[in-house]
Amino acid sequence: MIEVDVRLDRGAFRLACAFRSDSGALALFGRSGSGKSTVLGLIAGLLRPDAGHVRVDGETLVDVAAGVFVPPHRRRVGVVFQDALLFPHMSVRGNLEYGRRFGARGRPVDADAVIAMLGIGHLLARRPGGLSGGERQRVAIGRALLSGPRLLLLDEPLASLDFERRQEIMPYVQRLRDELGWPLVYVSHAVDEVARIAHDVVLLDDGAAIAQGPPGQVLAPDGARGASGRFGAVSVLEARIERHDDAYGLTGLAHPAGPISVPGRLGPAGAPYRLLVRATDVALAVQRPRDVSFRTVLVGTIRAIDTDDGPTARVDLELRGGDRLVALVTRKAVDELALDAGDEVFAMVKATALDERALAYAPRVR
Amino acid sequence: MTGLSPDDWIALRLSLKVAAVATLASLPFAIGVATVLARARFPGKTLLDAVVHLPLVMPPVVTGYLLLLAFGRRGPVGAWLESTFGLVLSFRWTGAALACAVMGFPLMVRAIRLSIEAIDARLGSAAATLGAPPAWRFLTVTLPLALPGVLAGAVLCFAKALGEFGATITFVSSIPGETRTLPSAIYAATQTPGGDATALRLTAVAVAVSIGALALSEWLARRVRRTVGGDA
Numbered sequence: 329m330i331e332v333d334v335r336l337d338r339g340a341f342r343l344a345c346a347f348r349s350d351s352g353a354l355a356l357f358g359r360s361g362s363g364k365s366t367v368l369g370l371i372a373g374l375l376r377p378d379a380g381h382v383r384v385d386g387e388t389l390v391d392v393a394a395g396v397f398v399p400p401h402r403r404r405v406g407v408v409f410q411d412a413l414l415f416p417h418m419s420v421r422g423n424l425e426y427g428r429r430f431g432a433r434g435r436p437v438d439a440d441a442v443i444a445m446l447g448i449g450h451l452l453a454r455r456p457g458g459l460s461g462g463e464r465q466r467v468a469i470g471r472a473l474l475s476g477p478r479l480l481l482l483d484e485p486l487a488s489l490d491f492e493r494r495q496e497i498m499p500y501v502q503r504l505r506d507e508l509g510w511p512l513v514y515v516s517h518a519v520d521e522v523a524r525i526a527h528d529v530v531l532l533d534d535g536a537a538i539a540q541g542p543p544g545q546v547l548a549p550d551g552a553r554g555a556s557g558r559f560g561a562v563s564v565l566e567a568r569i570e571r572h573d574d575a576y577g578l579t580g581l582a583h584p585a586g587p588i589s590v591p592g593r594l595g596p597a598g599a600p601y602r603l604l605v606r607a608t609d610v611a612l613a614v615q616r617p618r619d620v621s622f623r624t625v626l627v628g629t630i631r632a633i634d635t636d637d638g639p640t641a642r643v644d645l646e647l648r649g650g651d652r653l654v655a656l657v658t659r660k661a662v663d664e665l666a667l668d669a670g671d672e673v674f675a676m677v678k679a680t681a682l683d684e685r686a687l688a689y690a691p692r693v694r
Numbered sequence: 695m696t697g698l699s700p701d702d703w704i705a706l707r708l709s710l711k712v713a714a715v716a717t718l719a720s721l722p723f724a725i726g727v728a729t730v731l732a733r734a735r736f737p738g739k740t741l742l743d744a745v746v747h748l749p750l751v752m753p754p755v756v757t758g759y760l761l762l763l764a765f766g767r768r769g770p771v772g773a774w775l776e777s778t779f780g781l782v783l784s785f786r787w788t789g790a791a792l793a794c795a796v797m798g799f800p801l802m803v804r805a806i807r808l809s810i811e812a813i814d815a816r817l818g819s820a821a822a823t824l825g826a827p828p829a830w831r832f833l834t835v836t837l838p839l840a841l842p843g844v845l846a847g848a849v850l851c852f853a854k855a856l857g858e859f860g861a862t863i864t865f866v867s868s869i870p871g872e873t874r875t876l877p878s879a880i881y882a883a884t885q886t887p888g889g890d891a892t893a894l895r896l897t898a899v900a901v902a903v904s905i906g907a908l909a910l911s912e913w914l915a916r917r918v919r920r921t922v923g924g925d926a
Contacts, residue, residue, distance in 0.1 A: 372823055373822075373823075374819050374822070374823070399822070400819070400822040400823055401821075401822045401823075401824075401825050401826055401827050401828075401831075402825075403823075404825070405823065406823055406824070407819075407820070407823040409816065409820060413814070413816055413817055413819075413820040415817060415820075415821075415835060416839070417838050417839055417921065426821065426824050426826070426834070427824030427825050427826070429825075429826075430824065430825025430826060471824065472823070472824070475823075475824040475825050477823075
């Protein structure tokens with residue numbers, strides 16, 4: 329349980345942000361400069377608000393009106409910084425053990441289990457200077473965990489990594505959430521990261537929380553527009569594993585709007601998954617398509633068509649079952665198919681567009 | 695073999711003692727002032743900065759005379775030190791150490807301050823989020839990372855102390871065996887008829903000591919960089 333209601337005035341930048349969340353996997357999402365990291369700094373105690381309060385699990389960490397300010401080292405709030413900020417003069421082991429000294433009063437942590445989970449056992453004797461970006465970030469996560477925080481804040485932990493490294497770290501963060509059940513707040517401007525990690529999303533814009541809800545609602549279609557522009561628009565669908573097609577190496581997921589097919593073998597039947605669908609990977613048809621290669625066909629209704637004199641048009645759909653889906657098609661196609669708000673359409677998604685970065689095991693936490 | 699006279703040895707030993715004491719005794723203060731100047735923000739910071747740098751720009755004789763006024767037996771601080779701790783500075787080797795410390799202080803503070811400013815302050819924030827209280831953060835993060843600067847500052851201060859002449863001779867004069875350090879001895883020799891040989895010998899000693907100190911500091915710096923620097 330985290331409760332934030334803060335104001336901060338730094339000349340050109342004003343933050344006035346309020347939200348509360350019971351989720352163990354909260355994401356603060358918004359473009360650069362929206363105030364995400366500032367909010368994180370306020371929760372960690374690295375910044376002081378001009379007014380307002382922050383409470384975690386009922387404990388007041390800062391309350392300006394009441395004159396309460398718990399310094400960062402007494403908050404038991406761990407932070408994983410974007411650039412890791414490992415201590416360069418200590419070995420990996422030294423870094424990991426740094427917070428152990430003070431972690432006694434915190435959450436009990438099985439150090440060996442954390443080290444094993446993060447796969448950093450073979451790095452213990454090394455210096456941070458010799459580690460790759462991905463390794464450094466894993467050590468930073470381990471260091472924060474071993475200090476026994478009750479809440480783990482991750483500040484764009486993948487932003488300084490390349491694509492491969494990002495895919496390398498992501499599963500560890502998911503395991504943190506699912507296997508250790510560690511409450512975390514994840515700050516990012518990347519839709520795919522937030523869709524994979526978060527159960528609750530607070531959308532920040534210009535220093536204010538402008539929306540909050542499950543990723544499917546907040547990230548797309550309207551929310552994501554603010555953060556990623558037209559070509560970056562994505563949708564988030566919630567579906568369950570239905571069956572495995574081992575002969576073809578596919579997994580079938582059940583969604584109220586229709587069956588979804590993805591490559592690879594995913595978790596057990598019944599497991600909930602979250603799918604990230606890029607607007608550029610969605611095609612539309614006015615009749616149920618036949619004789620096409622698409623294995624995923626979803627039924628929905630057009631809510632709105634957003635277009636200008638340019639070549640593309642954004643079509644927002646409400647799928648059967650309530651999930652929202654956005655498709656980016658040509659304006660010409662919209663005119664030739666005579667698409668209009670209220671029409672029922674069939675949205676097609678290529679299975680091969682749904683690779684590992686688009687899929688996230690998404691158990692409901694709490 | 696060395697060709698040094700007993701008096702030469704006394705001057706050399708005294709110089710090393712004075713420089714070492716001056717350096718070691720002022721080091722904690724220099725670290726404290728450097729940290730405050732590098733990280734803290736408070737009214738009067740510019741004034742503190744100026745006061746620390748004053749001995750660097752004032753004529754050494756002025757510094758020595760001010761020390762004499764303040765720390766002489768009848769000076770306010772000197773009288774108090776004598777009555778409270780029985781510590782006498784004027785015309786003693788301890789006074790020479792004080793003069794050298796004051797003259798070397800700005801150099802030491804500068805070097806340490808620069809190295810602290812070069813440390814990413816967010817490392818301290820990271821340590822705080824791991825539960826480390828401020829003093830522990832300073833001891834385990836800031837200080838070890840500033841070690842090359844601390845070392846450089848100490849070497850500078852030591853070198854300055856070895857060569858200090860003006861403030862020392864004004865404050866504590868040039869008493870053989872008590873306050874006659876190498877520079878004082880060389881000066882005295884040049885003022886003595888037939889003292890050229892002594893002056894030349896002592897000059898050679900001063901050069902040798904300086905080169906030795908430089909080599910030692912270089913070696914130490916390389917060791918420290920290997921321990922502190924990030925390379926595996």
